[in-house]
Amino acid sequence: MSGTLQQSAYKVEDRIEEPEGAAVFWAEQTEIFTGLVEAISEALLLVGRPVQLVNQVFSLVPNTPWQTMPSGFLCITDVQGPASQVWKWDLRSMDYLLSGNASTDWENDVTSGQTIYRWFPLGLGGQFGIWPSVPHAQNVTITGLQSPVVSGWPYSGSQTIPLHDEFFQAIEKYAASYCRLKEGGAEFQQGVMLYQEFLSEMQRMTQIEDRRDPYIFGRSTGAAADRGQRPDQR
Secondary structure, rough: OOOOHHHHHHHHHHOOOOOOEEEEOOOOOHHHHHHHHHHHHHHHHHOOOOOEEEEEEEEOOOOOOOEHHHHOOOEEEEEEEEEEEEOOOOHHHHHOOOOOOOOOOHOOOOOOOOOOOOEEEEOOOEEEEOOOOOOEEEEEEEEEEEEOOOOOOOOOOOOOOOOOOOHHHHHHHHHHHHHHHOOOOHHHHHHHHHHHHHHHHHHHHHHHHHOOOOOOOOOEEEEEEOOOOOOHHO
16 A cells, blocks of 8 residues: 655655644654655665666766756666767766876866766766767666655655655654654754664565665665776776
8 A cells, every 4th residue: 555745745745743743843844755755765765666767868968077867866877878878987987087087187088979887876866977078968868766755845644655665764763863853852863863773674675675685775884885896906
């Protein structure tokens, strides 16, 4: 049985001792719903379920390495160029490991053709980078994780939570922790404890979701590491 943000918000309000549907200290639409969406997103990234991979053709903005993430994407996993897959790097590697480069001059590089050779993420949901920039608009295909709650902020509360019922208590704990952060003192400490409980339940959910795999997330190990080599080892 699926639920909505509004239904889980009532449970969060019980946890933070607010009247259901009439919160006073916290704004339901901009704080409680937002805390729930953040919890859903973190659960998706830690557990890897449900997998919501999507492909989208994206037109690169010319003469700049900084590109705006397409609407509805939580994060990008791959970029496919006109002829082949584009090599994924990270921002630090662009500054320190790019061949023949010892500064940030790479930001001014523009290809003479229509091919990009690197792409790198910049956090979640905001921007990503490419190298070199293209002189004219160029289409690439982006593969990434779809945002679990597609409609934009502020949320109405009618959005469906795309998780199994077993996740609901954990994401409600996260949202309650999210709210308690602004109280400070003992309430803040209780919020930290709720977040630790959320992490423990996410570790357990990775074992339940697919017993064929080792757990994806552990509180001591973090997310499973990329088994590939670093750019400087290739």
